[in-house]
Amino acid sequence: MKSWLFTSSLLLLVLTACRQASPHDQQIKTLKTIHSWAATAEMVGEAWTNGQIPNQYAQQTLAKSQAEIAQARNEITDTAISVQIQQLDKVLAQINSDIQQQHQSAIAEPLHQLTQINQQLDALIKQ
Amino acid sequence: MSKLLEIALGIITSIGGFLDVGAIATAAEAGSSFKFQLIWAILLGTVCVIFLVEMSGRLAAVSKHSLASAMRERFGFNFYILPLVAEIIVDFLILGAEIGGVCIALQLVTGISFQWWALPVAFTVWLLLWKGNFSIIENGVSFLGLVTLGFVVATFKLRPDLPSLGSGAIPTLPQQDITHYLFIAVSILGALISPYLFYFYSSGAIEDKWDESHLNINRAVAGLGMGFGSVVSLGVLIVAALVLNPRGIQVDSYEQAALILTQTFGYWGFILFAASLGIVCFGAALEVNLDTAYIVAQAFGWNWGENLHPQEAARFSSVYTIFVFLAALLMVFGIDPLQLTLFSMALTAVILPVVITPFLVLMNDQEYVGNYRNGWISNSVIIFTIALAFVLAIVAIPLEILGG
């Protein structure tokens, strides 16, 4: 029982270790991270609009999303995607400044753009 | 009637004992990344923990010796030094992570960075241990842990699809991210089968002066209490799967997990998450810190007990005083709390074999448990758990490197 589990898990490890290395998978992984943080920012924006979260938390989390996305962007080699992520960064900065200035109405526009970018990212990942 | 009350109280407190920063973080990460696919890991961990907690309590009630003392006496100090040192290291990291959990909760609500909260939180933990007694620690704080039932309420409000929940109860491998999946599975098991719980629970049974007449209470508390704790963990997983996963949010940070209740409860959902995280981690920080003092004092035969005045157990109280502030430094230096949590859970998995294997011997030794030795069911579960512990110990670090 023990040895069976041991060998199978070891085998699994070796198999997956080989699989992880491919650059395509790496790209997908990075895109997932970016998408995850962009989606976080979107959810923060929505929740803030509905008055469901404190201002400070919203700003901190947006700043964190921007930082994480900026870090992940360095790993992206595809220029088309890189441009898109630059766009994403701008939108996030816009949302953050709207929250800072308490522009309840102004936030709808960048939030809408963010939703679109997120859909595109999602499509890219699922490709 | 008073027995029933004692059972009810025991169940409530063990919900608090079961849940900690690791249980919440791993469940949120599992649900957000793999939907319901890791439900089996929580169920498996719960079964193991129920049996091990029951045994720790039975050992203490019958032999009047805590698990740590019994291990030292039965196997000698030269063996016991291994689990002792391993457990102190793991406790140190986990205590840092629990303090981090409280700090993050405070950061969510106040906006003041978690690093600033580390020392005030450590001081509060220390003050409660210094001034309080065991029943305050056990009952007072864990009673507050009932706020975590918010996750269960949210689960019902979100109406998860039952067949797909059920399919998560059977282990299957995902299409992609297999290493990450296995890493989280190991972390969940490491978070649930946490050694400090067994040491703490058996020392607690001695603080509460348990004897053979408490064996039924022990069984009920272990089974139902841990069971309820597990239901809350499942609640976290399911809510994360229903709220975060469809949006593509994978929990890499507590800020992301903080959003899981806002969809259901609005602003109060945010507060409820922060309160749950803060209270659960605070309770666990008390337990982990106390646990370290227990195992060190018991290793050397010092006088120990949270019900004693600090000066009656000077070395014991010195240990928890120094330890909590040292662990808080991890947060002062700004180590990411979630990463620290996941790392400590993986490390817990590494030390499991040396902690769990002695159960098999102790729970069958007539000198210790007399006529209350393990039956074949308990022995089968413990043998299975030992095998599982060895597998986890071997795969934990490679998985941490590859998929963490």
Added chain:
Amino acid sequence: MDLIRDVLDNQLVDRHHRKMGKVDGIIIELRDGQPPRLTDLETGATTLARRLHPRLERWIAALEQRWGAKRSEPLRIPWAKVRQVGIDVEVDLEAEQTTALAYEQWLRNHVIRHIPGGR
């Protein structure tokens, strides 16, 4: 009675069941032509450290001579003082009067009592 299993490393308690350390060592006298005789029990950090590694013993001894109660000598308890051997080993002594609690007392008097609420 099995000395290693039932005595060594077991909890040492005084006549009032006050915990006073554990049995860190056992002293056996070897006699010519006669069976060996159990004479004393020992309790103390240096005895314990010696069982792990001789170097560790020297470190602990050096540390204990410089710091705190400044006592590195283990306490020897004559076997005749042993009252009972169960899971605990009970001896006919007053723990507070022995050097077994030297560090406990030192910490109590020099540290714990000076912290508010510690008295």
